[in-house]
Amino acid sequence: MKEPLIRIVKRDMSPIPHKILVRAIAIILALVVDALFIYFVTGLNPFSVYVVMFNGTFGNQMRILWALRDMVTLLGIGIALAPAFKMKFWNIGAEGQVLIGGLATALVMTYCGNTFSTPVLFILMVASAIIAGGVWGLIPAIFKSKWGTNETLFTLMMNYIAISFTSAATNYMRGQASSLGKLNMGTKAGWMPKVFGQAFNVNIIVVFALMVVMFIYLTYSKHGYEITVVGESENTALYAGINVTKVRIRTMIISGAICGLVGFLLVSGRDQTISTNTAGGNGFTAIIVAWLAKFNPFYMALIAALLTFLSKGAAEIASTYALNDFAADILTGIILFFILGSEFFINYKLIFRHKEVRG
Amino acid sequence: MIESLIAWILRAIPFGTIIMYGAMGEILTEKSGNLNLGVPGIMYLGGFAGFASSYYYEKLVPDPNGAVCVTLAIVCCLAASMLGGLIYSFLTITLRANQNVTGLALTIFGKGFANFFGAYILNGQSYTAAPLANSMFAHKIFPFADKAGVLGKTVFGYGFMVYAAIIMAIVMGIILSKTRVGLNLRAVGENPATADADAVSVNKYKYLATCIGAGISGLGGMYYVLDYNQGIWATTGQIEALGWLAVALVIFTTWKPVNAIWGAYLFGMFYWLYQFLPDIMGWKVASYVTDLIQMVPYVVTIIVLIVVSLRKKKENQPPESLGLSYFREDR
Numbered sequence: 051m052k053e054p055l056i057r058i059v060k061r062d063m064s065p066i067p068h069k070i071l072v073r074a075i076a077i078i079l080a081l082v083v084d085a086l087f088i089y090f091v092t093g094l095n096p097f098s099v100y101v102v103m104f105n106g107t108f109g110n111q112m113r114i115l116w117a118l119r120d121m122v123t124l125l126g127i128g129i130a131l132a133p134a135f136k137m138k139f140w141n142i143g144a145e146g147q148v149l150i151g152g153l154a155t156a157l158v159m160t161y162c163g164n165t166f167s168t169p170v171l172f173i174l175m176v177a178s179a180i181i182a183g184g185v186w187g188l189i190p191a192i193f194k195s196k197w198g199t200n201e202t203l204f205t206l207m208m209n210y211i212a213i214s215f216t217s218a219a220t221n222y223m224r225g226q227a228s229s230l231g232k233l234n235m236g237t238k239a240g241w242m243p244k245v246f247g248q249a250f251n252v253n254i255i256v257v258f259a260l261m262v263v264m265f266i267y268l269t270y271s272k273h274g275y276e277i278t279v280v281g282e283s284e285n286t287a288l289y290a291g292i293n294v295t296k297v298r299i300r301t302m303i304i305s306g307a308i309c310g311l312v313g314f315l316l317v318s319g320r321d322q323t324i325s326t327n328t329a330g331g332n333g334f335t336a337i338i339v340a341w342l343a344k345f346n347p348f349y350m351a352l353i354a355a356l357l358t359f360l361s362k363g364a365a366e367i368a369s370t371y372a373l374n375d376f377a378a379d380i381l382t383g384i385i386l387f388f389i390l391g392s393e394f395f396i397n398y399k400l401i402f403r404h405k406e407v408r409g
Numbered sequence: 410m411i412e413s414l415i416a417w418i419l420r421a422i423p424f425g426t427i428i429m430y431g432a433m434g435e436i437l438t439e440k441s442g443n444l445n446l447g448v449p450g451i452m453y454l455g456g457f458a459g460f461a462s463s464y465y466y467e468k469l470v471p472d473p474n475g476a477v478c479v480t481l482a483i484v485c486c487l488a489a490s491m492l493g494g495l496i497y498s499f500l501t502i503t504l505r506a507n508q509n510v511t512g513l514a515l516t517i518f519g520k521g522f523a524n525f526f527g528a529y530i531l532n533g534q535s536y537t538a539a540p541l542a543n544s545m546f547a548h549k550i551f552p553f554a555d556k557a558g559v560l561g562k563t564v565f566g567y568g569f570m571v572y573a574a575i576i577m578a579i580v581m582g583i584i585l586s587k588t589r590v591g592l593n594l595r596a597v598g599e600n601p602a603t604a605d606a607d608a609v610s611v612n613k614y615k616y617l618a619t620c621i622g623a624g625i626s627g628l629g630g631m632y633y634v635l636d637y638n639q640g641i642w643a644t645t646g647q648i649e650a651l652g653w654l655a656v657a658l659v660i661f662t663t664w665k666p667v668n669a670i671w672g673a674y675l676f677g678m679f680y681w682l683y684q685f686l687p688d689i690m691g692w693k694v695a696s697y698v699t700d701l702i703q704m705v706p707y708v709v710t711i712i713v714l715i716v717v718s719l720r721k722k723k724e725n726q727p728p729e730s731l732g733l734s735y736f737r738e739d740r
Contacts, residue, residue, distance in 0.1 A: 058736075060736070140509055140732075142446070142509065142513075193715055193718070197715065197718040197719050197721075198718055199714055199715050199718040200660075200714060200718070200727060202444065202446075202509065202732070203656070203657070203660050203710075203714055204711060204714055206653065206656065206657075207657060207707045207708075207710050207711045207714070208711075209653075210653070210704060210707040211704045211707055211708065211711075214700060214701060214703050214704035214707075215701070215704075217700040217703075218697040218698070218700035218701045219697070221696055221697040221700050222695075222697040331517075334513050334516070334517070335513075335517065337509070337510060337513055338510050338513055338514060341507060341509075341510045342510075373525075373528075374524070374525060374528040374644075376520070376521045376522075376524040376525035376528065376644075377521070377525050378521065379517050379518065379520055379521020379522075379524075379525070380518060380521040380522055380525055381521075382514075382517055382518075382521070383514055383515070383517050383518025383519075383521060383522075384518070386510075386514035386517070386518075387496060387500060387511075387514060387518070390500055390504075390506040390507070390510060390511055390514060391499075391500050391504045391506060393504070393505075393506055393507075394503075394504035394505055394506065397505070398505075
């Protein structure tokens, strides 16, 4: 039998420079394709478009802060998902976990806003958000552990239940008004205090702190080790005496709880209100962020920054050239396709027939 | 009361047809072991391509012909959605990228693509229409439908895509369970290594099933725009919700196309429950309660998912290797 022209061989371990090179090439190629797309669709010079995008993201201090605010939303959810995915538990329910956490926060703000002093109120808000998100993560984990119920589809459905609860609650809270508006507009009870001039600066600080904590948790703690082993092979975990059910349930509570916490940050720190768009698709995009970063929180920050740049930049192009915001989704999609595809060249190598290495 | 029930059915069956196409495409895809979460994106691509082609045909051709318009819409819809499927296939099958992540990226891409180019057609308006395509798609194919009373109205009173979906589900069911090709495809989804050893070309089956499946899912998006939504295109997030509902329906059918027929209509009934049930029962329901009723289809899906995993009946399970990419040398 003739040897095929190209053979594919799995790499054991890619050297780090090779990994960086492959990813850099992928991103550059994607930016080139994005530029071509912009050129053919709009006829605009791609370079000036990138300049506009850059200014839209980093143009002045306020824009940088806004970009950071959006980036930490994505990053925060990515951090929440990392332990679950590392355990190979496909939690695609972040959207719902964030939303239900945000909803719990909003309910506490609305119905306890005038009853408690500020510190107690904040403790209640955070606790209810964490519990709500944790429960949303826990339910699919229990069924997965007991009966092997498919978690990808279960968590996906949980998103819609959260949306339904949120729209019912907002509908109830707004009463006859056409929209809910900001909660506690008069008293500002439960509004995140301003730090360095902005309430959402707290979000930025909290998420960056979480990033470091999650890195340490996953890399150096016993829990992190157990998560890694369960993710690599459940049988190995059983053999090593790890209680897989316990690890799975504990990790999903943590994952859901951090999502809930992000929901709290969004409601109290960013929006001061709740709607079915509070998570705004970030729950899905964060899955991609966590996966591409191979669950390393620091890489996640880089990828979240790249995606935020694209969406902020595309919004800027949209307003400058009278296009629409959906350009951001196309540009993001193209970049993701390239990065996803490039993983292949990190994990495998191609061997051509003539250049065969004898060994 | 009977009037409300009829109105409910008249709403539920076309609604069910949208997600029936979406789910049938995804069943075919999942049978090959590919869990494509790009269904919403693919339905956007198909819906937009179908709309855009008929819109421009009606606008640019002086004397547009209905049959040509329909053919053009279907061909463009299939081409666009199969291209979406091809991107997914190339990334997950050839480059072995993670299926869930690739699917989600495809959903983002498809939604952006349709709404971005859709805005060009809208050109500042909030909506725009393709009336000829709509009249062709919505045309009742049974001439006696209007004369046959309630039965005629509820069973025979729809456009051709409704009946095409039923036929497609039956044909697909037969192919999957009774033919060599179907057997091979299921083998690829259950255990690709065994199929490979049996000289079944795993990659070929995965590519074809995923791309054809994407084409079928895309038809759901086209049916939504050109028939269900009366040929109207507007910037929308609705197709995304429909796409996820189609993914849910796949579970509900326990991966059997024939179940998609009644499952889809039942989902349609569930989905519109909030509007018609209070009418029929004569209840006065506050609007926030109707928001809660809207979760019914998803709760039912979760219950089915749990029951299926509880009973562990072999024929109701997802394909064994669903979500995993295949590398021969990994064995």
